[in-house]
Amino acid sequence: MRRLRRKRERNFGLILVGLLVLIFLAFTNLKAFFQNKKLKKEVDESLKKLEMLKMQKERLEKELEKGKKESFWEEKAREQGYQKEGEEPMIIKIK
Structure with missing residues (x-):
């Protein structure tokens, strides 16, 4: 009877440890998964x-x-009211 009881206690202990x-192991696996x-x-x-920044870089390089083109600066200067040497401005009045 005592042997059977000890055997059961030992089995219970092994099962508990297992x-x-x-x-x-399940807890650490779930933690690693998340x-x-x-x-x-x-x-x-x-x-x-990164893809968005690459597109932005491309756009900025194009700009x-x-x-760097002279025509760009000429256009900007004309928008500000500047004119080339020798040109006379023409004023058109809209009624």
Whole structure:
């Protein structure tokens, strides 16, 4: 009778330890899963931001090239009311 009782107690102890190990492993696995999910989301957001910045860089480079052309500056100067040497301004009155 005593042997049977000790055997049951030992089996119960082993089962309890096994369950605790399983719970610990499940917890750490879930924690790693959610951390991985969070990091993937951050990577996706960073990639989207990178793509947006690349497009912005492209647009700014095009504007910079446009600004290097003399015709661009001439157009801007005329918008401000400047004229070329020897030109006479023409004023048109609208009634």
